Amino acid sequence: MTTEIPRYFLEMTAQEVRLCGLLLQEHFGDVVEKVGTHLIRSGVLTLRALAHETKLALDLVKKSLCVLVQHGMCTFGPGRRGPAGPVEYRINCERILHMLRYPRYIYTAKSLYGDTGELIIEEILQRGQMTMSSTVKTVADRLTHNMPEGQSMDYSEVVSAFSRLVETHFLQRCPPMASAGSSSSGAVDTSLPVVTQPAEPESNPECYKLPYINLTGQGKRRRSSEDGEDDQRAAKKAKTDNSQCGDEGIYWQVNFLRFHLHFRDQAIISAVSCKLDQTSSEIVRTMLRMSEVTTPAHAAFTQALSANEIFRSLPSNYNIARPILDQYLTLLVDDPMEFVGKTGDSGGGMYVVNLHRALANLARATLESVVQERFGSRSARIFRLLLRKRHLEQKQVEDFAMVPAKEAKDMLYTLLSENLVQLQEVPKTPDYAPSRTFYLYTVNQLPTARLLLQHCYKTIGNLIERRLYETKENKRLLEKSQRIEAILASLQATGAETAQLTEVEEMITAPERQQLESLRHHINKLDSSENQVDETIFLLESYINSTQASR
């Protein structure tokens, strides 16, 4: 399996830096944002240098680094001066950008493993990493809270959901330190780096091994404010007691790569379903499922599966005859999208899913769609033409696209000015004389995909900034609304009369309500847009990464 160049070794673009900054600020506050952004821009820094350059208090910088490391967004290791010198810290931008996708990870866990799976993933994402026992307790408590009075969630159910997530590799152990501890011989010198940079999680053979934990019981219900004090104190006592469950020091993190493979598979299946039909997509789904465990993460295609095997593995509610399956497979192979390829004839025919080809096609479809939506269908036709035919002269474009000359020119120049189309000179004579040179229009998929990806980062940055602006503009009103909600909640808890409640509710006037409603509507739209743009980002990133991996 080829090793990918970790992205954080490559230069980050201005848009990526901006977006990372906004995400850090949103989730961890201004201090961590300042530390993180500075570290992104500088590359690698020591603690002292970082504190000095950001002009922040040393303890704040320390805390920020702890938070970032906890969430896997920062790694550390021996610096340029070797193990004896100061530790150097480096940001993992890619990991920061994954925060955009948190809702998708959580929702996927929900669809695969129910509410329990959903909460497990949510808790671990929010805290960066957790032990199995603390995850189980926290999730059981949360589930219990939503259950009717008297019922509670048993720990064993949560343990079983957790186990399934680990078995299917959606959760993995945090990579252990290369060498444990440091010279703690009482030396006061605290600047000794503990260890070298943690290795890839999967290089640890115990990566997916569940620890034996000694944990029985049920989730505890959190009570309302009245008895809250006692219960909370008791709960906290329980937390501090934190009886050894047997898995101390074993932390779990979300395996983003696994989720991404799942999303990729989903995208392929849905594309097949759109292009062909439901049955074809079920066949492809079966093939992907069969090769889940055996296909390495960056493989260009799945392992070869025989038609016989595929037939046996089809879901039981799909009753298609064997010859029909063969027909479908032929259809899939012949389709220009090349989702499926035939690699042999034994076993009734050997077939693979062309993963990289599929990603390239999905990316291409995305690019074409963008051009169509922004510049109209005729420009899209020209764009598609250039993608397929590679190099065309002005006249050829006009003819093949069946667009009148003047309009074709306009469209080409617009696309050119947007950098979606490039002009290439091909000289007929060695002197590059303009009158004897071909000027060819061309589209190159990979650089265009990169360009579009940057646009997406910029777009999300803009969406976030707009949302912050809207929130700021209505700050006074939002605070008032929150205050009133808080008062209402406490009144309800203490059993106030309806009249009192109404009185409080009426403290917000009708026009204010309308303004709040409108604000909510805008923010919802902005948030949904972020999620949707992230889908495009995922496709483009997957495509771009696949081209790098196969080099």
Added chain:
Amino acid sequence: MAGKGRGIAAFTFNIEALGLSRGSMPETQRGPTPLFPQIEYKPGPLKAGEDEDYMRALKQEMRGRMKDLPFNIKPHAGKGDVERYKEKYTREIKRIEDDNWTPDWNYLPKELKPQKKIIRKKRDTKTNAKVSSKDKEELLNKLDALEKKGDVKSDDEEDEAKGLKKENDEEGEEEEIEGEFDEELEEENDYIANYFEDGDDYGGGSDDNMDEATY
């Protein structure tokens, strides 16, 4: 492109080859493009559905939740800031956690651990022997006084005072000057001071079993 003809724009290449003619050239840019240009084609509607709504709700919830977790580091707030009345209720509702998060120090460089500042002063061993016991008395008295006051910072200082005692027992040569010490510590542990509202949750729980250092 500067051409030979004075004042006449001439191109170095044959524009006919590109299918252009003088008259059909697009207008030259007169300045930067407008910030919000007119778009010819309206963007399509957002995807709407159960999935999308749920994910949007997840996003909003998570955003709100992350603000309340101890990972959200606030710059040093002004001391002596009176807790607003509403905060008691918003805490309840939002389940704001203790700012008390202790990472597992086994997985982090030692340099990231918060340090307790100790001011060392050299003194006569003889004087110190006597002073130590006196100090102890003082400290014990101070502890009592503080307990009675039920001061917000008392827990803090209790801890430090206890730490002081230990230190004094072990190493007679050092002495903490309480005035200065307070300030230094306040700076270091401003973070802690924020959540000791009623002293109930002193030494409150942390996710991990590490009680080595508390933020």
